[in-house]
Amino acid sequence: MTRAMEQYLRPGVKATPFCPGCGHGILMGLILRAIDQMKMDMKKMLFVSGIGCAAWIPSPHYDGDTLHTLHGRALAFATGAKLYNPDLTVMVISGDGDLSSIGGNHLIHAARRDIDLKVICANNMIYGMTGGQVASTTPVGKKTATTAEGNPYRPFDLGRLVTAAGATYVSRYSVTQPVSLINSIKKALRHKGFSFIEVMSPCPTQFGRRNRLDKPEDLVADLMERCIPEEDAEGMSEAELAEKIVTGEILPCRE
Numbered sequence: 001m002t003r004a005m006e007q008y009l010r011p012g013v014k015a016t017p018f019c020p021g022c023g024h025g026i027l028m029g030l031i032l033r034a035i036d037q038m039k040m041d042m043k044k045m046l047f048v049s050g051i052g053c054a055a056w057i058p059s060p061h062y063d064g065d066t067l068h069t070l071h072g073r074a075l076a077f078a079t080g081a082k083l084y085n086p087d088l089t090v091m092v093i094s095g096d097g098d099l100s101s102i103g104g105n106h107l108i109h110a111a112r113r114d115i116d117l118k119v120i121c122a123n124n125m126i127y128g129m130t131g132g133q134v135a136s137t138t139p140v141g142k143k144t145a146t147t148a149e150g151n152p153y154r155p156f157d158l159g160r161l162v163t164a165a166g167a168t169y170v171s172r173y174s175v176t177q178p179v180s181l182i183n184s185i186k187k188a189l190r191h192k193g194f195s196f197i198e199v200m201s202p203c204p205t206q207f208g209r210r211n212r213l214d215k216p217e218d219l220v221a222d223l224m225e226r227c228i229p230e231e232d233a234e235g236m237s238e239a240e241l242a243e244k245i246v247t248g249e250i251l252p253c254r255e
Contacts, residue, residue, distance in 0.1 A: 003180040005032040005114040008042060010063040021208075023215025023223075024122055028057045028100030030178055031093070031120065034185035046081055046087045048104060050074035053129045054095035054122035054201070072103030075110045078117050089189065091118040096163055100158055101136040111165035111194050117197045118188045121158060124203035132206035159250035160196045168193035174200040174227040176220060176237040177247060184249070191253045200227060200245060239244035 003009065018025045029189035035042070043065075051071035059066035069077040074094045078136040083088045092099075099107055099121045110117060125142065132145040141150040163170050169191045171226065174180040181199065188195035202208065202219035213219045223245075229246035233241060 005029060005036060008032045008062055008063055012202065013061050016061065021202060021219060022200075023124070023202040023220075024054050024057055026095065026121070026175040027054075027122055027181075027199055027201055028061060029239055030175070030182050031034075031057070031091075031094070031185060032062075034182045034189065038186055038189055039200040040089070041054065044087070045091060046078075047092060048074050048078040048081065048094075050094045050098035051129070052095040052098045052127070053124070053203075054093060055098060056230045057093045057122070057241065058091075059190070072098055072101075073106065073135075074098060075103060075106040075117070075179040077117070079113075079115055080117060081111060082117060086116075089118070090116075091120065091189075093120045094122070095128065096121055096125065096137040096158070097130070097133075097135045100156055100161070101127070104156075105137060107162065108165040109127045111162045111167040111196065114166055114168055114194045116192055117194055118185075118191075119194070120185070120188075121198050122201045123158065123198050124207055125155075125199045126203055126207040128203050128206050132210065134185065142207070145209075145210075162192070162194075162196045163251045166194065167196045167251065168247075169195040169253045171196075171247075171249045172200070172245070173247050174223050175202070175243070176200075176224045176227060180229075180239075180247070202249075 016025050046065045048057035048067045059068040076087045078092045125137050134144040134147045137155045138151045171184045208214045208219045227245045
């Protein structure tokens, strides 16, 4: 099958390391499509990631400068790179465990400073690569390697968290909403300030199999049912929204 974004892939990369049904491969392609549609020069971009499944999206796949850093420290490295070379378009691509759990303190302070970074958080609601532990984004009641009876704690609402901290463009979409997600990535790339896009991505290996959604098609169907546009959520009761994930622009770009 012809790979439409071949020109943006590092020579020699033949396949991704993602598990069958993982949404990160979809996200990898959608980011490149946004870059392609904007005709951006990859030589003027830097991709930064931490540790985890999502951190493999830019490194080693993207044919550009990538910085694969310590667990939870992607934003610290990205901040240093941006301060040293303000002309760089710096994009951080990592997972919810890396960015909002172990790296949560860096996240809120980078948002507070409104640093011109483009942050894409691939949220699969669990620590994927490091063993399936509970994360700061794991829904209440969901089982993980460290919460066999179900997570007793409410998760972060990442969009509200970074908005309150000071981010100036915030959105949430699922990999099952590709057109909307591409458009949001393009807005983040144009925006001058701290941009944060939370991307819901299925994980059949760690999250799904522990919660009886181990078939890739089941997880995709679950996301498609649960993720609803914000306009559809208007007028719905709290009970109706309890199991839903509202998607859209949480904080639109300032004019």
